[in-house]
Amino acid sequence: MDVVLDKRERILAAAARLIVRNGLQCSMAAIAEEASVATGSLYNYFDSKEALVLGVYTRVTALMTESLVTPSGGDSGEEPVRRYIESYIDFIWEDPDRARLFDYLDNNPLITLRDAKAIFGAFVEHGIAMIEAAQAAGVVRAGPPTMIMSFMRGSIRNTLKRRRMTETRLTDADRQLVAAMCWAAIAA
Incomplete structure (x- = not known):
């Protein structure tokens, strides 16, 4: 087996x-x-090749879910969002090939919306629930949670992609700056 x-x-x-x-x-x-x-x-x-591509999407989603979906422990304020931002920075930075694969899949949707919802559903719902809880606690700005999550993840991916093009490493100070900028952009 x-x-x-x-x-x-x-x-x-x-x-x-x-x-x-x-x-x-x-x-x-x-x-x-x-x-x-x-x-x-x-x-x-x-x-089929389509089934294989679905498998690749599912594999990336499983890795993302494993790394980023954590129980809130009842905390619905700022802390879970900040932890998520830091974890997402680590997730994108730690494996350049995985980051490039995610960029490719994100920019060239190869699956139907129905398949995307089935594959990414739990991951997306976790992010929405986290943002909604933070909004209810008054620590994240008003707005559609899906847009806020997309902005946050896209900002991190694009910043780190540019960083990879010009530098060979991400220092702790750089990582903290990216996290602080993300938080500042979505904080209430």
Whole structure:
């Protein structure tokens, strides 16, 4: 069983790497080669390239959810939002390839809105609930929670993308500045 999960994971990781390098122009044969599996093996796990792309989205979402969705512990004020901002900065910075994959998938939606809601639903709902609770506590500005979350995540991704282009590391002072700017932009 571990070998099966390992092979599926290798296929998803290979597809993600090739999407980052080449977009969706990569063939199933190229993905198989990158994953060190037979092309026919791909179809044991994914019946089409579209299904494989859905798998890549699902994998990225699972990583995001694991890293960013944390119980609030009853805290509905400023602290959960600040923790989320800091965690998102870490999530985007720690793996440049994953950040590029997320950028590609975000800028080139390859799935239907219905699929996106199914895949990202729990992650998005967590962010909305966190912002709504912070708004109710009077610490986050009024406005649609989805817009606030999109602004916050997009600001972090774009800032760190630019940083990667010009610098080789993100210092603690830089990280704190990005977090402070995000908070200042959404604070009530």
